[in-house]
Amino acid sequence: MTALLNVTALDAFYGDFQALFGIDFELGAGEAVAVIGANGAGKSTLLKSLAGLVRNRPDAVRFAGRPIGDSQAASIVRLGLALVPEGRQLFPSLTVEENLLIGAFGGERTSPWDLSSVYRMFPVLRERRRSSVTELSGGQQQMVAIGRALMSNPSVLLCDEISLGLAPIIVEDIYRMLPRIREHGTGIVVVEQDIARALRSTDRFYCLQEGRVTLTGRPADASQDAIHSAYFGT
Amino acid sequence: MIGLDTVIEGVLLGGVYALFALGLSLIFGIMRLVNLAHGDLILLAAYLVLSVTTVLGIPLLVATLLVVVVMFVAGFALQRLVLERVLGDDILPPLLVTFGLSIVIQNGLLLVYGADSRRLQAGAFESSSVTLGGGLSIGLAPLTALLTAIVAVALLQLVFYRTSLGRAFRATSDNPQIAQLMGINERSVYAIAVGISLAVSVIAAITFGIRANFDPSIGPARLLYAFEAVIIGGLGSLWGTLVGGIVLGLAQTIGARINPEWQILSGHLAFLAVLMVRPRGLFPSRRP
């Protein structure tokens, strides 16, 4: 099977510390996949490895058949793989609109996402486009972070803990946008600690525990007990 | 007495200091690098222009363009080949490398050009002046220097706040790692920043070299003036740097009017006074 994104036997390290052990993972075009797991299970490390912030063997990660495991973050985003980083990480010296524009810095692709389509999805950002991002609420900041990643018109969007620190109603608002992103054939990977939230919006899931995949499948096929034990290792 | 002429002289001198300061401020703002060789690089630019005009006989304006390109490339290469290797959390290595560079350039210039004072020749332009009412007249060269400084600040401001490159500069300054996720190549951004810094230094060198004599030993003093203008104006604000340069120019000319030996000292004391009462400068950036 040729998926859009293919991960084979990925081991990731921070210096001497090994964070991931032989991860196999794949994502098809337009598919939404959840990565769940406890704190420190290696979820963020997996996303960082995909986005090029953690380097690996070249063929550990293949994107549209092309080995990108050791590519630089700046060139990976140009290929069409964008990360919404944990904690939003907006640029405080840039206005809302500039934060969105910088997302398109390296992009040759200009559709479907541009300023006006992002503003159509998050109308409140248009109103606040001249504001400093530090003046926005947490939910609005998360919208900027997602919009910024979309501005590169990625074929794969990686979302790291987009519900972190947000009120449940805001989280629902944000997750409601995911189908609109998938409409254009963009595959989505969501990393969440909120298992139920993640499983409701995705086609498949991977459960990580201590750097290894302990369970994978379709949310409907997995029993609560199975997920519980894959999650906590009991 | 301190008359209007002293004030005008001080303001015009401030334009030159602001030009010294822009390049220093630019790379500190973007990459937290303090280039201790900044003053000597300005001197290097002045000598290059001198050589190009006198040895090759090329007109000053053309020579300037040529040296701007040369210094931009030199800055780009300096960053990629040398500074890039020492930038990091430890502030010591980049300071020591640029300090070493300062010594190398200063003594290299001494070897090549000797210790004699030189000056850039700009023909009739040097001595022309504009007459104002009330018996005041302003030298055309110093006036051009101030106008150049204003234009340079406006242009840099435009690049910083209205272009994609400027956004990349500010984003990289905020968070280099996240900037990479936007497809920004941090190494190129830094190299371009150092290139622009040295290109602006050429303009500084010319406005300075036309109105005053220079010799290889005066680079460090240019660094100190540049630094004082940046701190007086407030970190992170380009217009603030222009005002800082003018405040420094005023302090120096007023000091010199009281006692010619006090010119430079007055500038240093003005700097220390600003540091005492407004440690973040007169126009600190609003940035958090």
Add this chain to the structure above:
Amino acid sequence: MSVTAARDKVEIGRGAGAAPLWQVRVGTPLSRAAAIGALAVVVALVLLPAVASRNLIQDLIFVFTMLALAQLWNVLAGWGGLVSVGQQAFVGLGAYALFAGVVTLGIDPVFTIPLAGLLAAVVAAVLGPLLFRLEGPYFAIGSWVAAEALRLICAQFKTLGGGTGMSISPSDLSQMIGLKSAQALFGLRPAAARDVLIYWIALLLAVAVTLGITAFVRSRMGLALAASRDNAAAARSVGVRTGRIRYLLWIVVAFATGMVGAVVYLQKARISPDAAFSVTDWTAYVIFIVVIGGVRTIEGPMIGVLTLWGLITYLAQYGSLYLVVLGIIAILIMLFMPKGVWGEIERRWGIRLFPTQRVLSRTSCGSDLAKNDLAK
């Protein structure tokens, strides 16, 4: 020279009374041998004037004073994170204080030396709070500005020669304490005997500064400083307050730098603002010494100063070219051997003569206890 074998006894692992004992050690057998060797070298150097030529004595005055300045800059910038490019301020102040004391007040030169240090310390105490407002790397240029301002102020004192400087006449120095005995001891003329006396003072300063810094970086204060340099936020969270330690370090370093400045100019007997506040002579050379030898090591400056002495002896005649070469060497070292010559030796062979790192090791008694523990 005293190298304490075990400083703190730390007990790790509670519960059983016979838990293994761990010790934090700074010293090693090699460092104890080095201490004995260093003592022998110092004794030999004290006795050297009996046989050495006046030229060698003068060269060694240069070596000792530069070594002291390099150790001082190293502790300030390397351990303290205060990268100053303005230490010439305190050399110059010390030098001017010496001239003011000797020429205008008629104080004995030997007594003027600590007074010179005191003046430098007082000025440092005043300047510190101002300069500390500048963010990390900008502190470097700030200190340089302060030094320039002090140079221009000293040039205003017409009684001390104004901008052109002045000399101390030999008669001002003829009554110097200890001069007569040095003359008698080695049968020297006054000028040569004065050099011997200054040589001893310079040696004393170099040894005292080196020992003092070794003790400081091994102390709790030194450890706190290193911790805050590596990670300021983390160090604060465990209760390390380094602002005060840095301020004290800045003042004490200025005090010692001022004394060295006085000693240097006592030997030169001629002063000018440009020379006494020279950034090349008192900061560029000093930084060169530390970079060559190795930042954050006690041994590095010793290697560096000998290297500089060698280079000066053979290359100084080439003037500017010599400085170009020094600058290029320093840049290459920073790029390809950032820990300097001694840092490289440490890395390759693990040799430390003046160890400053703490090593955790099990005591023999502790391991015996541990074995007993297992046997049960």
